Amino acid sequence: MPDQFLYAVEVMINGLMAGVLYALVALGFVLIFKASGIFNYAQGVLALFAALTLVGLQKGQIPFAHLINAAFGTKVHYFGWTMPTFLAIALTIVVMILLAIAIERFILKHLVNQEPIILFMATIGLAYFLEGLGDVMWGADVKTLDVGLPQGASEWVEEASAVLGGDGFYGFFIDKLDIVAALVAAVLVITLTIFSQYSKQGRALRAVADDHQAALSVGISLRFIWVLVWSIAGIVALVAGIMWGAKSGVQFSLSLIALKALPVLMLGGFTSIPGAIVGGLIIGVGEKLFEFTIGSMIGGATENWFAYVLALVFLVFRPQGLFGEKIIERV
Amino acid sequence: MKLKLASAAIGALLAASPALADLVFPDLSYRTGPFAAGGIPFSDGYQDYFTLVNERDGGIGGVKARVIECETAYNTEKGVECYEATKGEGALIYQPLSTGITYQLIPKVSADKIPLHTMGYGRTSATNGRVFEWVFNYPANYWDAASVAINYLLDENGGSLEGKKIALLYHNSAYGKEPIPTLEALAAKHGYSLSLLPVDSPGQEQKSQWLQIRRERPDVVLMWGWGVMNQVAVQEAANIRFPMENFIGNWWAGAEHDVTPAGMAANGYKSLNMNRIADFPVFEDIRTHVHGKGLAAGDGSNVGKVLYTRGMYAAMLAVEAAKKAQETHGTANITAAMMRDGMEALEMTSEMMEALGAPGIGPEFSVSCEAHGGSGMGIVQQWNAAEGRWIALTDYIAPDQDVIAPLVEQDSMAYASENNLSLRCE
Numbered sequence: 001m002p003d004q005f006l007y008a009v010e011v012m013i014n015g016l017m018a019g020v021l022y023a024l025v026a027l028g029f030v031l032i033f034k035a036s037g038i039f040n041y042a043q044g045v046l047a048l049f050a051a052l053t054l055v056g057l058q059k060g061q062i063p064f065a066h067l068i069n070a071a072f073g074t075k076v077h078y079f080g081w082t083m084p085t086f087l088a089i090a091l092t093i094v095v096m097i098l099l100a101i102a103i104e105r106f107i108l109k110h111l112v113n114q115e116p117i118i119l120f121m122a123t124i125g126l127a128y129f130l131e132g133l134g135d136v137m138w139g140a141d142v143k144t145l146d147v148g149l150p151q152g153a154s155e156w157v158e159e160a161s162a163v164l165g166g167d168g169f170y171g172f173f174i175d176k177l178d179i180v181a182a183l184v185a186a187v188l189v190i191t192l193t194i195f196s197q198y199s200k201q202g203r204a205l206r207a208v209a210d211d212h213q214a215a216l217s218v219g220i221s222l223r224f225i226w227v228l229v230w231s232i233a234g235i236v237a238l239v240a241g242i243m244w245g246a247k248s249g250v251q252f253s254l255s256l257i258a259l260k261a262l263p264v265l266m267l268g269g270f271t272s273i274p275g276a277i278v279g280g281l282i283i284g285v286g287e288k289l290f291e292f293t294i295g296s297m298i299g300g301a302t303e304n305w306f307a308y309v310l311a312l313v314f315l316v317f318r319p320q321g322l323f324g325e326k327i328i329e330r331v
Numbered sequence: 332m333k334l335k336l337a338s339a340a341i342g343a344l345l346a347a348s349p350a351l352a353d354l355v356f357p358d359l360s361y362r363t364g365p366f367a368a369g370g371i372p373f374s375d376g377y378q379d380y381f382t383l384v385n386e387r388d389g390g391i392g393g394v395k396a397r398v399i400e401c402e403t404a405y406n407t408e409k410g411v412e413c414y415e416a417t418k419g420e421g422a423l424i425y426q427p428l429s430t431g432i433t434y435q436l437i438p439k440v441s442a443d444k445i446p447l448h449t450m451g452y453g454r455t456s457a458t459n460g461r462v463f464e465w466v467f468n469y470p471a472n473y474w475d476a477a478s479v480a481i482n483y484l485l486d487e488n489g490g491s492l493e494g495k496k497i498a499l500l501y502h503n504s505a506y507g508k509e510p511i512p513t514l515e516a517l518a519a520k521h522g523y524s525l526s527l528l529p530v531d532s533p534g535q536e537q538k539s540q541w542l543q544i545r546r547e548r549p550d551v552v553l554m555w556g557w558g559v560m561n562q563v564a565v566q567e568a569a570n571i572r573f574p575m576e577n578f579i580g581n582w583w584a585g586a587e588h589d590v591t592p593a594g595m596a597a598n599g600y601k602s603l604n605m606n607r608i609a610d611f612p613v614f615e616d617i618r619t620h621v622h623g624k625g626l627a628a629g630d631g632s633n634v635g636k637v638l639y640t641r642g643m644y645a646a647m648l649a650v651e652a653a654k655k656a657q658e659t660h661g662t663a664n665i666t667a668a669m670m671r672d673g674m675e676a677l678e679m680t681s682e683m684m685e686a687l688g689a690p691g692i693g694p695e696f697s698v699s700c701e702a703h704g705g706s707g708m709g710i711v712q713q714w715n716a717a718e719g720r721w722i723a724l725t726d727y728i729a730p731d732q733d734v735i736a737p738l739v740e741q742d743s744m745a746y747a748s749e750n751n752l753s754l755r756c757e
Contacts, residue, residue: 249592253365253559301529
């Protein structure tokens with residue numbers, strides 16, 4: 001096979017893997033939008049906050065150490081112990097659930113029946129608050145995230161595929177971390193699907209998503225559902241934060257990964273979990289193939305804007321996104 | 332009526348008298364946002380040095396330095412807001428640590444007559460003092476950095492880069508694009524091929540670029556990165572098993588936090604530096620007179636790190652220029668215009684740096700009316716992951732002024748022509 005074709009295949013495979021990472025972020029948006037109609041601007045910051053908390057717990061960092069030191073003249077930064085990864089992840093999940101309860105208690109509860117734009121604005125405020133809280137709690141330095149995930153080229157894939165091309169072809173490059181991310185995303189989607197289809201809470205969640213008032217009339221607690229869905233979105237954010245943080249270290253730019261989810265949502269639809277996955281894959285492959293084929297001719301760095309162009313092209317034909325619900329509003 | 336006249340006379344006298352104010356050094360810092368990891372240590376070093384001068388020496392020429400910190404979050408609009416908010420305080424010099432903010436401030440400082448010092452960043456051709464009266468970029472600029480990297484590679488390759496493939500991985504912004512003209516001119520001179528790989532900000536996703544590097548196998552990858560782009564690039568280089576000793580970042584891609592997330596995989600990565608890293612005696616003074624008194628700008632954990640040292644060096648150069656201005660004008664209470672004169676008369680010698688407790692922190696250089704750029708020299712350092720520290724591989728390397736000077740002349744003259752500026756120092 002000609003090497004150029006093999007390179008295109010390699011780019012496509014890596015695009016699929018990148019798409020999975022985008023989808024992980026998009027999933028959090030979808031869950032909250034589906035259940036409450038809120039576009040959660042803070043989803044990227046949730047991923048950052050979760051990852052910061054995980055690293056802080058793992059390394060035994062004292063939260064708010066800078067404040068404590070400034071107030072009491074102490075010089076404390078660490079407890080002096082490290083926490084096993086498994087326990088740190090479990091405790092981070094607990095923190096994300098507590099955060100969901102606090103968000104419901106202090107923000108959402110007071111905004112029931114408000115216009116969606118009000119709720120959206122509230123999540124903007126939440127994003128800034130959480131970013132500041134993360135900074136004050138854990139500091140703004142770049143933190144190394146080590147949860148034992150493998151990284152680097154999969155040598156097995158490289159060696160097995162090297163025979164397909166000529167001497168200049170080194171085999172397909174696939175990052176082991178991307179493979180893990182794909183598996184985790186698959187498990188996450190299957191779990192969420194089973195949860196929403198077969199559990200009582202999941203069905204309640206779907207009922208609220210379909211019709212708030214009808215759900216309330218049959219005794220479903222809207223407040224419980226909101227806590228539930230924000231908790232799940234927090235856990236999804238933790239997974240996204242781990243995958244992205246493993247690549248770059250945990251730092252405040254993690255909150256910007258939300259930007260990669262927007263075209264995925266536009267393409268896949270804001271209300272569909274499969275839409276987030278398929279949208280992520282299409283965006284991932286599309287932007288990588290465009291960069292590979294056309295990018296170099298027009299100066300490169302096309303991925304950020306091409307993702308939006310691709311999403312807009314889809315919107316022309318399906319304004320609700322590929323899997324979004326078609327909403328017809330009559331005056 | 333008499334009382335009113337007397338009050339007016341006293342008011343006029345007070346207004347005419349030299350104010351016994353502090354010397355104001357605004358710090359346009361960024362402690363929040365995606366680039367905070369680089370902004371915090373720089374700001375800590377910058378502020379701690381002024382505090383040291385106040386606490387240890389009683390100020391600059393007996394007048395206390397006052398630092399006004401303003402948060403820009405590395406955002407150009409906020410940076411301009413900070414400038415507008417602080418310039419009325421009697422600001423003597425601005426060091427915004429952002430090329431984007433620098434470009435916006437160049438016309439403003441020229442109109443307001445306040446010096447702008449962009450140490451190793453900003454508009455490269457501002458090194459031409461005949462055109463840029465209020466802008467300084469000593470001790471080195473981006474084009475110097477590009478040339479220093481190529482001179483280092485020439486040295487490593489027996490004096491020839493003929494036929495070599497060099498890739499530039501750069502932040503797709505005004506900052507990242509700065510070295511391209513120099514690297515292209517040097518490619519024509521030395522016979523290497525240059526491929527350009529832009530990375531969109533912030534640089535969290537670089538798979539396409541590194542797949543291209545894996546396909547094309549350049550001999551060397553140079554990087555003009557900042558923020559998360561650096562950490563991701565080092566990790567991706569490790570992922571494709573690119574030889575780290577052939578991966579060289581510029582001096583904004585060579586701090587500790589750029590390499591630590593990749594762990595041992597970052598071992599051998601190289602970067603340029605405009606200031607040497609060492610346990611300078613001045614750090615002990617800072618620990619005693621600043622941190623010991625609870626006056627540290629940060630939590631004290633950054634002392635001695637690459638960007639802390641650079642921030643401190645930036646403050647040191649500002650203090651020395653202020654001293655020169657005081658000496659030249661015979662007054663301790665200098666204005667921004669006097670500060671500019673001090674900067675144009677600045678000369679940093681080995682003896683001075685040693686006396687300041689930072690021997691060899693930077694290259695020796697002098698500034699003049701015509702030349703605002705310093706010597707342009709830089710070192711190459713390498714990350715030792717096992718020891719967790721940068722090790723200097725070279726002494727200060729000089730850039731190729733035969734190539735850079737015409738580029739500076741061309742670009743600065745174009746600026747002068749666009750803005751109808753008459754040349755100075757004639």
